[in-house]
Amino acid sequence: MRSHIGRLIWVLLTNGAFLCLAALGYAHEVQLQQMLRPGQPLSLSHLLTIEPWGAIAVLALLVGIVLEAARRRPAAVVNCAYYVSALAAGIWGIWKDRNIVPSEHVTAGLVLYLVPVFIIALADIWLYRSELPGLSPASG
Numbered sequence: 001m002r003s004h005i006g007r008l009i010w011v012l013l014t015n016g017a018f019l020c021l022a023a024l025g026y027a028h029e030v031q032l033q034q035m036l037r038p039g040q041p042l043s044l045s046h047l048l049t050i051e052p053w054g055a056i057a058v059l060a061l062l063v064g065i066v067l068e069a070a071r072r073r074p075a076a077v078v079n080c081a082y083y084v085s086a087l088a089a090g091i092w093g094i095w096k097d098r099n100i101v102p103s104e105h106v107t108a109g110l111v112l113y114l115v116p117v118f119i120i121a122l123a124d125i126w127l128y129r130s131e132l133p134g135l136s137p138a139s140g
Contacts, residue, residue: 026054057082060082063078086117094110
């Protein structure tokens with residue numbers, strides 16, 4: 001019971017923080033679109049079509065929280081897979097843009113995004129190790 005409450009708090013903190021960052025990103029996008037096109041109304045569907053991966057990420061974070069709160073076994077896969085995927089996407093994005101963006105931006109991406117996501121991914125794998133296929137000790 002205590003491990004579930006600890007994991008739930010961890011998931012609420014980490015997924016909640018990323019959801020807040022996503023909300024701030026969408027708010028910034030709304031402001032940017034309003035500055036670029038002052039007369040054009042902006043809808044949620046327009047925002048989601050601009051960046052569909054952002055909507056998928058928000059959905060995955062919400063599903064991870066709900067599954068953990070409901071004590072469902074797929075919570076382990078959803079929460080771990082999200083952060084491992086986010087880490088892979090971050091590494092690929094920084095690698096792809098390393099010659100395009102200034103080195104300070106690459107360093108900032110490493111420090112402010114990749115390191116925290118790596119730590120969260122490791123912590124999630126450790127917290128869910130008994131529920132992830134292939135990581136639980138063999139019974140016998």
